[in-house]
Amino acid sequence: MAAFASIDDRLRHWIASHRRVFALTGAGCSTASGIPDYRDHEGEWKRRPPVMIQAFRMQDAVYRRYWARAYAGWPRFTAAAPNAAHRAFAAWEAAGTLFQLVTQNVDRLHQRAGCRAVIDLHGRLDVVACLGCGEHTSRSATQEAMAAANPHWGAEAATAPDGDADVEAAAVALFAAPRCERCGGLLKPDVVFFGENVPRGRYEQACEALAGADALLVAGSSLMVYSGFRFVRLAHEAGLPIAIVNRGRTRGDDFAALKIEGDLGSTLTQAVHLAFDGSSRTVV
Ligand SMILES: [Zn+2]
Numbered sequence: 001m002a003a004f005a006s007i008d009d010r011l012r013h014w015i016a017s018h019r020r021v022f023a024l025t026g027a028g029c030s031t032a033s034g035i036p037d038y039r040d041h042e043g044e045w046k047r048r049p050p051v052m053i054q055a056f057r058m059q060d061a062v063y064r065r066y067w068a069r070a071y072a073g074w075p076r077f078t079a080a081a082p083n084a085a086h087r088a089f090a091a092w093e094a095a096g097t098l099f100q101l102v103t104q105n106v107d108r109l110h111q112r113a114g115c116r117a118v119i120d121l122h123g124r125l126d127v128v129a130c131l132g133c134g135e136h137t138s139r140s141a142t143q144e145a146m147a148a149a150n151p152h153w154g155a156e157a158a159t160a161p162d163g164d165a166d167v168e169a170a171a172v173a174l175f176a177a178p179r180c181e182r183c184g185g186l187l188k189p190d191v192v193f194f195g196e197n198v199p200r201g202r203y204e205q206a207c208e209a210l211a212g213a214d215a216l217l218v219a220g221s222s223l224m225v226y227s228g229f230r231f232v233r234l235a236h237e238a239g240l241p242i243a244i245v246n247r248g249r250t251r252g253d254d255f256a257a258l259k260i261e262g263d264l265g266s267t268l269t270q271a272v273h274l275a276f277d278g279s280s281r282t283v284v
Contacts, residue, residue, distance in 0.1 A: 011271035014215075014243050014258055019097050022213035023089065024231050026104045026221025028246055032083040032265050033109055034076070053193040056186075057131065061172075063186060068175035070189070071146045071153075074139070077107070077125070084265030085220065086113035088272045093117065095276040100209035104221060104228050106191045119206050121198055121227060123191035132185020142178050142187060149176040198227050210234055218244045220264050223251040 015021070027037040055062040090113045092098040101118045103110055106125040110118045126139045153175055178187050192198055210216070216235040223229040232252040235242055243258040244250055245267055253259055260267060 008260060008262070008267070009274075010258055011243065011245065011260055011267060012274040014217075014241075015092070015097070015271055015275040018215040018241070020099045020212060020214045021092075021097055021217055022210050022215070022231075022235070023098055023101045023217045023219060024104070024221060024228055025085075025089070025101065025110070025219045026223075026228060028220025028222075028264055029085045029103070030080070030083075030105050030107055030109055031220075032085065033080040033107070035080050035105075035107055050194050053195040056188065056193060064175055064177045065169075065172045067146065067177040067187075068153075068172045071143065071150070071175070074143050078140075080107060080109065082109045082113035084269045086110055086115070088265070088268040089219075090114035091276075092268075092272045095272070100206075100213065102206045102209070102231065104225065106189075119202060119209070121192075121202065121206065123189070125189050125191055127190040128187050129190045130180035130183060130185045131188055132180055133183040135180060135182050136190065139189060145181070146176075146178050149178070150174075192227070203227075206231070207234065210240075211238070213240060215241045215243070218242070218246065218250065218252055218256075219268065220246055221250065222246065222248065 027035070031037050051062060051066050056066055057063075086109050089098065089101060089110060093101070093115050099117060101110060101115055102121050103118060104122050106120065106122050108120070108124055108126060128137050128139050128142045129135070130137075153171070179185065180187055210231060213235075216231065218228075218232065221228050223232060229251050232242060232255050236255045241258075242252065242256045243260070244252055244256040245260045245262065245264055247261055247263075250259075
């Protein structure tokens, strides 16, 4: 425990003080796994904004560019492994007082770290849905189909949060975008694109969980996307205590009684370890 002596004790106390915590996590939770964040510390876009759903559906060039980047970025995206923050949430859930985790991330790293009560608010990137017939397939199968259809295509790329990558326009023009093998329809990863709403049932499931919570923790999200921010508003309206751990400003700062700016992995790991003292019993 000596190694933890210098940490900010407020988060440990906050965690130890609540019995049914609802946690909301965002891109900042996965940056240490090599999946970069879209936004900087002021909440502004760091790079080009992500693909909008309307353009994806309507414009062949946008569809082709999306899939070319997704194809190039997939190997790096799938190589990402859970980091200390994901493991800390899993340990906290196992200790019994983190009862629902809702993530804006589509990488499934919380589940891979061992978290069970996870709602993928924005969907999951490892599943592909056909916009024509509704058929769902695995993203890895789509990757194989794209590899077969583009035997000589290659692009050096840097990965973005939704698994796509920067690819030269000339290379994009040569890319054969995938289509549904059953109906020929457009394929889309089973994630909520910008311009789309979170499916109602999924949202309601998260709201129900929040209604049964006694506190809200936001971790690694600037809350600039309303689908996440609305949980802060709901928690605030319900009178729940709100804590935020994030590098940089968030849209929810004015609602949080506790705001910690720091490295999410080490901050959360230390707080969870100290709150539970390595056992499932709370040490206040
Ligand atoms: Zn189809």
